[in-house]
Amino acid sequence: MVSGTPASSDSPIHVFHPIIPYCADCNRSWEADPERRLGKRFLCPISPRHVAAFVKGNPGKFWLRIEARILRYEFLTAGLLRGRMTRYKASIMMLARAVIVAVALDISKFAKPERVTACAIGAAVVVDILMNSISVSFISRFPTHALRSVLIVITSFCLTAASFGVFYSSLGHVFNNGEELGRLESVYFSFATITTVGYGDIYPAKGALAPKMLVICELLIGLFFLSVLLATHAAWVSAPPNISEPESYRKIFPDRP
Ligand SMILES: [Zn+2]
Numbered sequence: 255m256v257s258g259t260p261a262s263s264d265s266p267i268h269v270f271h272p273i274i275p276y277c278a279d280c281n282r283s284w285e286a287d288p289e290r291r292l293g294k295r296f297l298c299p300i301s302p303r304h305v306a307a308f309v310k311g312n313p314g315k316f317w318l319r320i321e322a323r324i325l326r327y328e329f330l331t332a333g334l335l336r337g338r339m340t341r342y343k344a345s346i347m348m349l350a351r352a353v354i355v356a357v358a359l360d361i362s363k364f365a366k367p368e369r370v371t372a373c374a375i376g377a378a379v380v381v382d383i384l385m386n387s388i389s390v391s392f393i394s395r396f397p398t399h400a401l402r403s404v405l406i407v408i409t410s411f412c413l414t415a416a417s418f419g420v421f422y423s424s425l426g427h428v429f430n431n432g433e434e435l436g437r438l439e440s441v442y443f444s445f446a447t448i449t450t451v452g453y454g455d456i457y458p459a460k461g462a463l464a465p466k467m468l469v470i471c472e473l474l475i476g477l478f479f480l481s482v483l484l485a486t487h488a489a490w491v492s493a494p495p496n497i498s499e500p501e502s503y504r505k506i507f508p509d510r511p
Pocket of ligand 1: 277281
């Protein structure tokens with residue numbers, strides 16, 4: 255028994271789990287925290303860049319390791335940028351993704367090798383956007399500004415729709431009664447799908463499995479983005495009104511000139 259065990263530890267529905275300080279990068283844990291500060295972050299003694307927090311048992315360790323991998327992936331993309339460019343990382347990355355998707359959409363109507371390449375690029379962009387959105391919405395606890403977070407989610411949403419447009423465009427004669435969609439039609443169908451509108455003017459042909467599976471994936475990813483967007487927006491709007499007068503700059507920083 256660890257010290258600080260609550261009296262309810264005999265209850266099967268309140269099974270006692272020790273809360274352990276754990277570093278996901280060193281894969282090292284320390285003695286359980288008697289105060290049970292679950293989720294609290296701390297600096298790893300090996301490196302301040304490590305992802306270390308108070309977790310709940312082995313499942314907690316597992317998910318913190320996943321978080322560390324997602325962050326490492328983000329640092330990887332940040333490592334491509336140098337100097338002052340890192341300040342505009344999100345904008346530069348979004349612009350780069352938009353250009354890449356535009357190129358993929360263009361080659362999605364060429365011969366088969368180009369179509370396969372276009373699909374691979376589209377898939378890579380979707381994975382990249384998902385990883386970064388998960389990081390922005392769930393891992394980064396210090397967003398620069400709510401408006402910036404909302405903008406990033408909206409841009410990610412549109413880029414995901416455009417990437418799925420690349421897939422639909424390169425699929426060939428699998429829509430309506432064996433028709434092939436043009437580039438713009440594909441993007442239009444993708445937006446109608448991801449926003450769950452679905453007019454029904456364009457639909458996957460009977461027996462065509464690929465477009466149907468893609469529509470399912472797009473709907474699930476789209477719902478994820480919509481929930482993140484609504485949550486960011488709602489958290490921002492529902493911040494309790496502040497009735498106190500804002501303090502003067504001089505009062506906040508009395509020792510500054
Ligand atoms: Zn560490």
